[in-house]
Amino acid sequence: MTPQFPDRQWGSRTNPLSRAANRFAATKPGSWLIRTVTPLDRALLERTDAKYTVLGPIGAPVILLTTTGRKSGAARTQPLLYVHDGDTLYVVGSNFGQANHPAWTANLLADPAATVAIAGERIPVTATLVPDADKEPIFTRFIEITGAYAAYRDRTTRNLRVFALRRA
Numbered sequence: 001m002t003p004q005f006p007d008r009q010w011g012s013r014t015n016p017l018s019r020a021a022n023r024f025a026a027t028k029p030g031s032w033l034i035r036t037v038t039p040l041d042r043a044l045l046e047r048t049d050a051k052y053t054v055l056g057p058i059g060a061p062v063i064l065l066t067t068t069g070r071k072s073g074a075a076r077t078q079p080l081l082y083v084h085d086g087d088t089l090y091v092v093g094s095n096f097g098q099a100n101h102p103a104w105t106a107n108l109l110a111d112p113a114a115t116v117a118i119a120g121e122r123i124p125v126t127a128t129l130v131p132d133a134d135k136e137p138i139f140t141r142f143i144e145i146t147g148a149y150a151a152y153r154d155r156t157t158r159n160l161r162v163f164a165l166r167r168a
Contacts, residue, residue, distance in 0.1 A: 002087040002167055006119035007061075025148040031096035038079060045079050050117040061145065064117040065091060065165075067107035078104045082118075082165075083141045089116065089165040090130070090138050097155025105161045116165060124168040135162045 024030040042064070050064045061084060066077045083090040093105035108114060108127040116123050130138060139162065142149040153160060 004086050005084060005089055005116075005123070005167075006121055007084050023147070025146055027151075030148070031152075035096060042077060042079050045117065046077065049120045049122060050079075063089065063091070065104060066115040066117075067104050068111045068113070069103075070107050070110035076104060076107060078102070080104075081142070081145060083138060083145070087166060089118070089125070090141075091163050091165065092139065092142055092149065093161040093163075094149060094152040095156075097152035099156060099158065101158065101161060105163070108163055113168060114165070125165040126168045127163045127165050130162040130164055132159065135160075138162055 025034060045062065045064050050062060061082050062079055063082050064077050065080050066075050068074070069076045080091045093102045095102040109129065112127040114125050114127055116125050139149065139153070139160070
């Protein structure tokens with residue numbers, strides 16, 4: 001049996017701060033702000049192996065995903081929200097609803113070997129693109145985490161990529 005991924009959320013998604021943050025994240029200015037603080041958030045997450053985020057204790061389940069750049073061959077690390085499903089983590093390439101897929105999704109398509117930092121651990125994983133027919137229930141779970149994902153999907157015409165991450 002494959003070991004379960006650790007599960008750690010800092011804070012609660014139901015407190016007033018979390019609810020306000022989720023509403024704000026769904027707006028274009030909110031998306032801009034999150035993109036702007038992402039480098040700072042990445043630094044804090046790397047320093048703490050994804051235990052703490054700049055966004056604070058709002059109950060957002062965050063991992064650091066490190067892929068290999070498909071052009072550069074360099075390690076590329078991105079903080080992402082995830083859906084926890086025991087021995088599988090799901091991530092979605094929303095890119096805040098922008099027109100282009102995020103680079104990390106193309107990196108995983110080129111080389112599915114990656115590493116996640118979660119709850120103070122670094123774990124090698126293999127990524128699999130989730131088939132379109134299986135994406136909707138997973139995406140619904142992302143919307144339950146934050147309604148911003150519904151706004152991201154509505155902002156773009158592209159088919160958002162969803163990946164399953166499993167221990168390598």
